[in-house]
Amino acid sequence: MGWRLGRLLGQGAFGRVYLAQSTELLGRRRAADVPYVAVKIALGPNSSTLHHEKTVYEEIGESRFILKFEGSDRIENQYCIVVEYAPRGTLNNLHRQRISEGRASCYAEMILKGLSRVHEHGWVHCDLKPDNILAFPSRNQAIDVRLKLSDFGRAKRRGVHSSALRGTLLYSSPESVQYGQHERPSDIWSLGCILYWLLTGSGLWDRYVHGNTQLLKTMIEGFDENMLVLPPYLSHKAKSFLKKCLRYDPARRWGVDALLQHPFVPSNW
Structure with a gap:
């Protein structure tokens, strides 16, 4: 054709x-x-x-x-x-400032359901970021867009060793930067970075890096979750969700199924 x-x-x-x-x-x-x-x-x-x-x-x-x-x-x-073709563009195009928790929670559910499909078929996305989440019109009255995961060029099979950093640094997990370890918890870290950006209007590392790649790598490798500062205007549910995604130890990060049951994620909309 x-x-x-x-x-x-x-x-x-x-x-x-x-x-x-x-x-x-x-x-x-x-x-x-x-x-x-x-x-x-x-x-x-x-x-x-x-x-x-x-x-x-x-x-x-x-x-x-x-x-x-x-x-x-x-x-x-x-x-x-x-x-x-995604007529509404990317998630990055769609939002230039922070959005409501209600909207962010619906986005979180759609991204998690996409990740669930990826993970259950034995893959890790490895480059989850706003540019790789595409938006479509929605027929649901509760939310005006549907989100879909895209761009699997850097995806890898679960359990297959990969020593190189595969994703985009701003959304990369500590273990992927430090050890080249890309497994399902790395995608969850990326989701946490995306939700942080949606809920606050700025990236997790925006106030520190200013384009300095080496400093960014150092910050990610030395991330201390006890020093994660979340704005006071966020609800307890939103803060809890972010903390479950942005845990330094990948073994302690919540998985897709657990996050879909988190109180921050809507049960019906």
Whole structure:
């Protein structure tokens, strides 16, 4: 199947993502009736990363909380994967200041349900961050967007050793920075960083690092949860949830199932 590429949606270390429509469908329908997809094209020799991502999507399978994988293809001899288009953009685009606890708790539930799917199929995301959480319109009156996890290019199988840092430093756990250890608790740490940002309007490390990578690594490696300062305006439930995610020892961090039962996470909405 061929693709008519539209505007550039984003670019990362491994490829570019374009808005696209099927040329086959465009030949049979009006352009307005042909759905948009997102096509991620490998840059240079990076097709192995997209092949890996394809494998992860296929093994995880379909879920309401995982970006839908539409297939793979080649465009001008470059390998690409095709996924559904997220019209509301990324979580990072969606919010530039802190949000209400009610909204944040709904987001937490959707992200946790996506992580549950990833983890139960034997994978670790390894690069959970606002740019890799995509937003869609919601039909639920309680919340106006649905969130889905995306970008599995850095994902790894549970239990497979990886000595290198795989994710984005600002959302990386102490054990991943210090030892290259990436397992399910590392994803939970990343979730804690995301929720901290949503609930406070600033990143966990914003006031310390100022672009200094080495200082950031030192801060993460030496993180002391007893010195975690949470704003007084946060509720006890919100503070408790963050503390369960941001524990230094990965063995003491709560897992997905336990966090889904936490009082901060809504039971029905």
